[in-house]
Amino acid sequence: MSKYFYSIRARFVGLVLVGAAVPVASLWGQEAPAAPSSVVVTEEVRTQADTTEVIRVTRNVLDDERKRILFLEPDPVGNFPKMEPARLRTLNANGFFRQFLTYRHLPGNYAYLPTSQMLPREFFVGDDSQLPTLMVNITGKTRPGATFGMDLFAFQFLDNPGRPAYGVTGDLGGHLLLNLGMNVYATLPTAWGPLSVKLGGIHWEEMTDLTLGAYTGYNRYMLFDRNPWDPIGTTPFARYQRYIEAGSVNQEMRWGKRAFVGGVVDWVGLPHGQKIKVLVGKNEQNGGFDRRPNGAWGGQYSIPLGRSRAWVFSAQSMQQRSYQDTLLTRPFGSGAATGKLAAVSGRWTASAEAGYGYYFSEDNGQSGGLVAQMRAAKRIGTRWQLLFHGHALHPGAVNNASAAVNGSVREAAVNQIPAGQAGSQAVLNPVGPSLLGFAQLANNRFGADLNAVYRTKHVFLTGGFSASRQWEAGGSTFAFGHPVNALTRSRFYRWGFPQGVGPYGRTNALYRSTYELLDFKVPLDQPLHFSQWEVQALYSIPVGNAEIAFNHLARAHSAQLQPSLLYVRPDAVLRQYSSENEVYLKTSDRFTWVGCASADATLGSLKTNYNATGRPIDQRGWALGLGFDCWAADNAQIFFRHKAFGFADRSFELDAFRGTETTVELKLFF
């Protein structure tokens, strides 16, 4: 080889060896070049532990431009990005872990489905109320006023022993998913107060009972069967104590509200106390991924009146539209628009809301009319309160986003899948008169109820009478539920909402409840009247270091063809009586015993279903339970319930079951 070649090679080797000096090597490569228009002095704030450091970086822009002209650099290549990405400002995570186990023993082969009989024993891990084992609410704050959030959940059914992963499957029991979806929040500062924007879903929203809201009643309920979303108190007894002291328990965010997906804008702090709310998206009735325009929209404007601002006027509306066909020639929809006036003055609070509700579809045509509700409450002394409520809803007014049930209009659906089956858009509630909750709103009804409350530190008494009647006679069916064992019955059907099941095809499953559907033998030509009584007594008695509390709730309902305080004769369409009783015994700050003893009776008439011997339904239900709430650790509680239950219809022998149900729930918050 020539000396020239060796010389070149030597120079190259020397070059490499000399260049063994290594430049600064960082994970990200290089600093970003300054843009020609960048500021001369930049400040950078770095926070480490408790100290905050401000670093000033000075850059001479003219030097950068001079370098650009004089020097030459190749375009950057290789791995990108060359700059470390910015970090999320804050991230928070909280949530709960809730393991729920149920053991049911139900001998007797009860025909809960048309083609299936109940197996005598069942272990079920998890809760078919669709709330998961683990829920983590993650919120990230990207900058002041801008956040996003989502809740990640995971189910654990203890049904995949030894497998490396459970997988991600569909909703309603999928192992890992988002429960309430993903939300993006922003609070935008404006000259007239903050503008709150929520995008995504699910949001829990409310306006008024007649536009967007859910039934809350008068807070008369039992606490033995816990709701999966029930919060835990500072002690196991705290929840029961609060119920006695305040007549209500702490509810979580969905109480009285409706699920909504889409965009919600709230603007508060406007001049003169005005508020604006706008919603555009979907509610549960038009949920789904069908690309046809299928949504809901609405809004509310409110403004205080008068110098004292004791009066508040609001105008609100909620509308829904869908289409039955793909060419969008068969629309159907419903909605309501109301005005409401509310006032607080001394011992009085009052509100009156009225407006127009409607429904339209190709088959139904257009229907609509008055929707109205008023409430008034007066405190008498420090212990008494009287509450009055009146309502009137036209038969043609339908708004499934409101607290009012539709029982008079057979609604269209975007597809023909029957209610309760996957993909169905049909509404689960029955069409026809129903025995509803006390003072629950429904269309094709008007009525009034009067309630009284008496309270002391250890006693809370409440009771009321409600009278209502159909606006127009009609309906070929009559629906009613069972106050005792409603949740136990719904657990026969777990994740589904089948219709027309049970030994006689009368049972229909809802979320955490069921109802039965009776057929009128002869269509009624007179409007139905409903009479409802409810009385509840809550009181606690200290016993040494312990405390014992009682909860008694008695109901008497009747549906008949004439007005009555309470129609008890056999020719009533339906009579229902129930007595639910619970006791809560606090033995320590960490332990509370609970017990229940309840019974109900439902009596039909010859106007509806009767057996071969001409006897109408004659149903008896009962439940006896014992359990405890135990504070296992900080923010962790164990709830144990063991209940013996039974039901029998003396006229329809197959509709009978008797068994026990044991549940264990471990709930902890973090």
Place this chain on the structure above:
Amino acid sequence: MMSSIKLGLALAAAAVGLLPVQAQNAPGAGGTAWRPKFSLNGHTRAVYTADGFRLAGDTTTLPRENSGHVLADLGMNVHPNDQTEVQAMIRVRNDYGGFWGSGVSFDVRQLTVKGLINNRFRYALGDLDYKLTPFTMQRTAPLLQAGDVLPSLELFQRALPGNDVWMNPDGTWRTQGASVEWGLRYKKGPESHKTNLFAMRLRPALGGAQTEQWASGGRTALNWKTFFVGANAVLVQDVPGTSAASLFYRNAVATLDAGLALNNRGLKLKGEGGISRTEWALANAPAKGDYFYHVTLSGATRRWSVGYRDIGPDFFSPSAQTTAYNLTNVPGSFSRTGNDRMLRTANLMDLHRETSLYRTAWNPTLGAEPSVYLTMDPFGVATPNRRGLSAEWNPTPHSLAGKPMGPWNLLLKADWASEIRGQGTAALTQFARLDALGGWSNKNWSVRALLRLQRTWRTNAGENVPNYALSQPWLKANVGYRLRDDLRLDAGLWTVQSTGYAFQSVRDAQNQVVDFVGGEVNYREWLPVASLTYQPFDKTQLVAGWMANRTSSEAVAGPSLSSAFVAYIQSF
């Protein structure tokens, strides 16, 4: 020989010594301080669109569609120590209309580990965003790179499909593999010597279902202050034996690039040249090889440049010639239209909204050329079979600091090119293009526009074949009004015409031209856009607007689409 090596060792002994190497954030590194062990980055977005469709005589297509989603890309950044970092990004997406968990999907968007070896070598393993030079590896999208004029349309494209397929402004390709980089610094001679190497897995064998394909290569460059020289290589090849296939593809590209600052008044000369060789293990697809070179002379002070390129007809570089989009794909909205339920052809509005129209892998064949929009460089600057000149001038006044001054700005570009090899004829097709991109702005108003004039012609003298004569003018214009510092109103329009007689080459899977299809072209497309953009915080935008698209071909009106949209985009 021994004396030469001794000379090298002597030089090494005279080296300045090892410079202290500091990983970023090491004490004394200056600038950066503490970095948390775990942090999050990424972005969120919420989009809702209400789309409309109309086509004369169509009685079967859904006339309106609504859709939307909320998603978050959460990148988890873990720093176990100063020399290592793991970035894992998951996407959580919730489609509009889903309740109780339905419509939710999870996806792993990125999993990458980066690190330093002995504080000297930087490596990355996993998902990579990588590029080299424009002729070796760079993501090209000529339809989207004509100039930023319509801000909301371009934001939509960047935030939706661009983000979904990892289209970064740097022009990188998202691939999976490994890369290593290191640099040397000298006290004498070149300032630095930087080397990047990579290996990428382009196609897994999946147990023999398909042939494994890998790419490897890199760049090494010596840099001075006023001069650099680099060598680049990309090799794409199928790995025989990983499947039962007998057809194997192999493509190699090797280039040299260099740059020289000629004087101290910003006159610079840059260029790149190289060769490619493509082989198909198939008898009727012989190996092809060709060369290219591209030279530019530019003036940094006066902001002008002229260039010349010569890219051989058989120069193939899939990583540089694959366009980011594929307009032959079917858009997701209104996919089938007309009473015959035909698949709808994608248009410019779809290109800014539909992820399905974008490619995520390199194409071994050039495929169809979207000639209705571009003919000169449908595959970007590396389009083969082109020889021509280009010139660019930015007469906008600039300050000494390099900042544009005055209310107006202007950029002029002119290109002329010719084929090197005729397509089915000895006559060569010529291309000419003139771009004027300019704008004017004051405190509240801004106007921006792009006028593009394109002509393509070929005279087939003596042949019984129509002449190639195509005129393709574009107009993009936008008027913006700033209502407040954080609130802006924009209205714009993009029109495209393509009229004349055009030929299109049809290629087979081995990139061979197998046919030429000619026909009259009389195409028009209009894309109006209007939007209201609110930017309350840095990197956060709320945009509400409307866009529409109308096409006509051969004087017959095509489908009309419209879309009202709301989008919230937030990076963190």
